[in-house]
Amino acid sequence: MSDTTNVLRPVAIAQAACPLLTGDALVGLEKYLADESRRQGTADALAFPTSTAAVAAAVTAAREQGWPVTISAARTGIAAGAVPNGGLLLSLEKLTRVRGLRRTDDGTFLLHCEAGVLLTHVQQSLRNGSFPDSADWDAESLAALEELMDAHLFYPPDPTEASAAIGGTIACNASGAHTFLYGPTRPYVQRLQVVLMDGRVLDLDRGAHLAEEDGTFGIENADGTIAWGKTPSYLWPRTKSSAGYFSAPQLDLIDLFIGSEGTLGIITEAEIRLVPAPETNCAVM
Numbered sequence: 252m253s254d255t256t257n258v259l260r261p262v263a264i265a266q267a268a269c270p271l272l273t274g275d276a277l278v279g280l281e282k283y284l285a286d287e288s289r290r291q292g293t294a295d296a297l298a299f300p301t302s303t304a305a306v307a308a309a310v311t312a313a314r315e316q317g318w319p320v321t322i323s324a325a326r327t328g329i330a331a332g333a334v335p336n337g338g339l340l341l342s343l344e345k346l347t348r349v350r351g352l353r354r355t356d357d358g359t360f361l362l363h364c365e366a367g368v369l370l371t372h373v374q375q376s377l378r379n380g381s382f383p384d385s386a387d388w389d390a391e392s393l394a395a396l397e398e399l400m401d402a403h404l405f406y407p408p409d410p411t412e413a414s415a416a417i418g419g420t421i422a423c424n425a426s427g428a429h430t431f432l433y434g435p436t437r438p439y440v441q442r443l444q445v446v447l448m449d450g451r452v453l454d455l456d457r458g459a460h461l462a463e464e465d466g467t468f469g470i471e472n473a474d475g476t477i478a479w480g481k482t483p484s485y486l487w488p489r490t491k492s493s494a495g496y497f498s499a500p501q502l503d504l505i506d507l508f509i510g511s512e513g514t515l516g517i518i519t520e521a522e523i524r525l526v527p528a529p530e531t532n533c534a535v536m
Contacts, residue, residue, distance in 0.1 A: 366418025424510030
């Protein structure tokens with residue numbers, strides 16, 4: 252019997268409030284209305300959620316108001332993807348906890364991060380062999396951290412902007428110079444927590460949810476019924492491509508969200524795979 256399913260079932264989360272800043276409360280926060288594209292936007296409200304539950308509360312409130320939602324974090328993009336055109340601007344910059352570390356049975360190290368954690372923070376912490384949040388980690392994570400200190404690992408994706416947030420790099424399937432050897436972000440994402448636009452939360456673990464051979468998959472509704480859909484049927488080019496949603500036979504549904512630019516859901520947490528770091532680094536011009 253297969254351990255996989257083609258139906259995504261939302262997970263229950265604790266309720267949380269997320270204040271929305273509106274009107275005069277937005278004065279002085281203009282920097283959040285632009286990113287590295289230098290384009291300036293407008294917003295009816297701005298929110299700074301501190302948890303997945305708070306993100307769910309914010310998007311539920313936006314839906315009730317009929318507002319579009321724009322997702323922002325480190326605002327390092329140059330395509331104006333974080334620039335709002337009215338509605339709710341949802342900043343994930345306070346989702347900055349590294350929540351834990353685990354080592355799988357095959358020896359793989361997986362780092363559990365919130366979406367607002369900066370790439371530079373991850374890489375620096377790995378080099379130092381310590382994480383500021385580790386005081387709050389469980390015993391399994393602390394044991395894995397002890398083993399990590401002798402492992403000399405790193406996280407391969409290296410987009411041009413090293414101060415990008417982990418959630419943003421996953422949302423655009425970021426790549427960089429390391430791509431020639433290690434590939435883009437996608438294969439290093441083991442698990443995602445995603446908030447849908449109706450406030451439901453999905454927990455996606457690689458290999459657990461696969462579309463059928465014809466691309467069919469479903470999402471369970473609140474009343475227990477299933478909303479069915481299909482993954483893209485076009486052939487994905489073998490060369491590097493950022494055009495459209497990812498496509499593959501019997502698509503692993505976590506890959507539908509990686510590279511989707513936040514159009515299908517809001518990434519709030521991720522588990523990323525670490526690999527052995529090269530013994531030496533050099534640059535050639």
